[in-house]
Amino acid sequence: MGQINVDYDVGGIKGLCVITPAVHGDARGYFSETYNMRDMHEAGIDINFVQDNQSSSVKGVLRGLHFQIHFPQTKLVRVIRGSVYDVAVDIRRGSETFGKYYGLELSAENHKQLLIPRGFAHGFLVLSDLAEFCYKCDDFYHPNDEGGIIYNDKDINISWPAVDVPLILSEKDKKQPVLKEAELP
Secondary structure, eight states, X not given: OOSEEEEESGGGOTTOEEEEEOOEEETTEEEOOSOOHHHHHHTTOOOOOOEXXXXXXXXXXXXXXXXXXXXXXXXXXXXXXXXXXXXXXXXXXXXXXXXXXXXEEEETTTOOEEEEOTTEEEEEEEOSSEEEEEEEESSOOOGGGEEEOOTTOTTTOXXXXXXXXXXXXXXXXXXXXXXXXXXXX
């Protein structure tokens, strides 16, 4: 493989991958290919991304846990400013790791990306004063197809890092169901 390092099935959950692109730096700064279809194909990742999204959030914002119900999406997520704690939850019916999660820090400094396949709920907590979050999707967003799970579902038991500010959630995210009651893909 050329410019990426891929860690497969992280957290013992099949399908999740942490991708770290090569970063070439000198006194001027750095250069990195954040996505190269050829390198991804060589790594066994053959996904046709159709949409790029970007969000900006302040410290303490918790977005998620989200998914599309009838039009599930594979996402390739990364942070270009600041840092977040990023989480993927396996919601694939019949999966041996159903209800298990994997979390890691994504930051502008570590350049890591998380590949989240279809059949996962996704969310993140902003750790820095400000974070800019980018992600590619392999299907278009369908606003009437949103699904979600409450971030603090006791059965999933995500160990969110502590932040020194109150959590900030959307009204929608405050009212998400627990996994056992959620409409799943």
